[in-house]
Amino acid sequence: MIRVAAVGDVHLDADVVGRFRPALERVPDHADVLLLAGDLTRHGTVSEAWCVAKEFGDLAVPVIAVLGNHDYHCNEVPAVVQVLESAGIAVLEGTGVVVETTGGKLGVAGVKGFGGGFAGRCATEFGEPEMKAFVHTTRESADRLAAALDALDSPVRVALSHYAPVPDTLVGEPPEIYPFLGSYLLGQAIDSVPTTLAIHGHAHAGTERGTTPGGVRVRNVAHPVIKHAYSVYHLHGEST
Amino acid sequence: MTERPVDEYLEAEVQRLLTERAEVAEQGITVIRRQHTLLLCGEVESVQRRDEILRLVAEQFPGLSVQSDIGVTRTHPPTEAEDLL
Numbered sequence: 001m002i003r004v005a006a007v008g009d010v011h012l013d014a015d016v017v018g019r020f021r022p023a024l025e026r027v028p029d030h031a032d033v034l035l036l037a038g039d040l041t042r043h044g045t046v047s048e049a050w051c052v053a054k055e056f057g058d059l060a061v062p063v064i065a066v067l068g069n070h071d072y073h074c075n076e077v078p079a080v081v082q083v084l085e086s087a088g089i090a091v092l093e094g095t096g097v098v099v100e101t102t103g104g105k106l107g108v109a110g111v112k113g114f115g116g117g118f119a120g121r122c123a124t125e126f127g128e129p130e131m132k133a134f135v136h137t138t139r140e141s142a143d144r145l146a147a148a149l150d151a152l153d154s155p156v157r158v159a160l161s162h163y164a165p166v167p168d169t170l171v172g173e174p175p176e177i178y179p180f181l182g183s184y185l186l187g188q189a190i191d192s193v194p195t196t197l198a199i200h201g202h203a204h205a206g207t208e209r210g211t212t213p214g215g216v217r218v219r220n221v222a223h224p225v226i227k228h229a230y231s232v233y234h235l236h237g238e239s240t
Numbered sequence: 241m242t243e244r245p246v247d248e249y250l251e252a253e254v255q256r257l258l259t260e261r262a263e264v265a266e267q268g269i270t271v272i273r274r275q276h277t278l279l280l281c282g283e284v285e286s287v288q289r290r291d292e293i294l295r296l297v298a299e300q301f302p303g304l305s306v307q308s309d310i311g312v313t314r315t316h317p318p319t320e321a322e323d324l325l
Contacts, residue, residue, distance in 0.1 A: 003321065009268075010285065011285050012285075015285075015286040015288045015289065016285045016286050019285070019286070019315045020315050022315075023315055023316060023317040026317050030317065030318070030321065042265050043262060043265055070265070073265070196324070197324060204267070204268035204282065204283065205268065205270065205282070217324055219322075223283075223285070223313050224268060224282070224283035224313050226318075227313060227314055228314055228315070228316050228317065228318050228319075229314075229315045229316060229317055229318070230317070230318065231318055231321075231322065232318055232320075232321035232322070233321065233322050233324050234321050234322065234323045234324060235324055236323075236324070236325060
């Protein structure tokens, strides 16, 4: 068995430092790895990244993250990533890592992802350049996720994103904003490779549990959704 | 005191204010029009952030009746795991 802890949308700044730490010190009792599903900071500044490094660094388990839209706000992504990685936090964007656990190998592939909406009611690469660029961004992100999942040398694969791959886990959000919360293209990428679990955040008013059309479990771990410091999922055996 | 009606334009302005003003930057607050009052719902990461939301709305819309049901998300460890068989 592989134990995966996950949380997203922690939005750290100096006012939050220390709130998560007592629970984080206990992660090794509950899990083999901790996944962070984006929106680690409020505005994506270097000083906020140091808050994340202090709160989520130096844990006794590997910490693997993707960034979220908040982490892009101040256009300091390379510096933010550098700070997080200096604290031992792996930051994925179209990339993956394989972790050795006592339950076997765990592969995690991640992207931030982007919006566009869900099958039958989605934005398309048509019309104005701004619209084409919007959907193109999502399509490229989904392609990177599929490639990163496929490249994982592990029988157990987890897809990590900030934006949602399915609408199931958005229930509770206004349907009008679903296109800004995720894209079916991410779900299709996940279903293109045998995947055990998909983790995302972003939808604070959404629902924890859903599945892709291909049957992969999806979990929305946005902090206001799970309502504790992190959720823990137990994975078994090889991906189906 | 504002004479503005609590209409959908006001609702939109408040929602954008809470996201676009750097001192708040919250996308997760739901703004609900209720009679002559705006109800603010959602969860934030600290008491200071909840206080700042209410201070900013009061500053930008003096006289507006606002009800707050904004909570601070708990940070205790989980009591159980989900077994994905």
